[in-house]
Amino acid sequence: RHYSVRMDQRTGLLFRQLFESQSSTYTYLLADAQTREAVLIDPVLETVERDARLVEDLGLNLTIAVNTHCHADHITGTGLLKKRLPGCHSAISKDSGATADIHLKEGDRVTFGKYSLEARATPGHTDGCMTFVLNDQSMAFTGDALLIRGCGRTDFQQGCASALYESVHKKIFTLPGECLVYPAHDYTGQSVSTVDEERRLNPRLTKSLEEFVKIMNNLNLPKPKQIDVAVPANLVCGIQNV
């Protein structure tokens, strides 16, 4: 087994979790270590240079920069990445309403070498939210649909608590219990969870639909600081013309 784990690192999946501290956003780099094809999930404008440099340092070929949804708390790095790394294409769900090179719908696959991410529509936080599931179902990138012991808010951007509840229960909690859950944000320094853990321990999503909707409709959160700048920018996949 130890031998196979080593081999996995050398010839298999290359994986990096990256953090942007202003918006507490996680960006994920995945690559096929053999073909060097890479995908970046949820890049942030402020950390494009760090991410581009890592792609270059590791000798990777970034073909797709994809967003889980049209973010309200930061400007996406996809537009700038396309300039910085020619050959990189932007992707987002069709339902997000945002401009991008590739529009994804339920069941589409984002392929990099022998790996792929399956796009699952998980609306509720926004109507265009997607969860990306690695082809072996060992990892799910849940965006703001499912956070570690939490979930994204549902009080703007076509948010809908009952839709979010259904998305998480039907599209994420049905994955294998050991599937690792990698969210778009964490505000407590936690980096990963599992489907099994969130099924058992998520304080909101273990409740009934009725209770969940009540909780979500009574959060009374302040408006995100960057929303008026971030959403219009992200609807054109970030800053395209800089």
Added chain:
Amino acid sequence: RHYSVRMDQRTGLLFRQLFESQSSTYTYLLADAQTREAVLIDPVLETVERDARLVEDLGLNLTIAVNTHCHADHITGTGLLKKRLPGCHSAISKDSGATADIHLKEGDRVTFGKYSLEARATPGHTDGCMTFVLNDQSMAFTGDALLIRGCGRTDFQQGCASALYESVHKKIFTLPGECLVYPAHDYTGQSVSTVDEERRLNPRLTKSLEEFVKIMNNLNLPKPKQIDVAVPANLVCGIQNV
């Protein structure tokens, strides 16, 4: 292979990287998923409750909380963890001069279930720094000896640039290239590197010993804000009597 990766998660090593944002410190939780025995590396006082709760939520039995060295930038959580989770013992190198239940020396092993961490003396940042290497050499917890594209400073706490250079080259760079490098800190949102990457890309440690010493002796960094509080506290393994 996919099957064995899944099995690894279910019955093998449980691993969590945790972050404390004030001091940009990484804490690491490792456990044997079968026996539920767990080890925590470099816990921080401010995040003890988060970490203790995670240990409990995952049904783990924390037997050892270990520090890579006597930190100058934060107070260790080991003392408080011992109160919070009875059965937990503190550990640190003998050469650190700090109080602890267990004093480690070169070659000692910190065992949790079928796994163990090998203690390697890697002085230079402090004279008591240790790197902990997982028994299959797939992961190394390098403390402040080796950071991602960097290293700890050598201008206080018996720091010595030439000793650090030798420690990294003889005790860390000799590990397999694919061995994951998990540092005690990162200030740029990066979470992990590999031995191979640092051998090739570390801007300081790819230099000659002579150049390295020159770089380290001319950093002119400000004194860490917390040093006068943190070091005395950490010499008694944090707050023992709260």
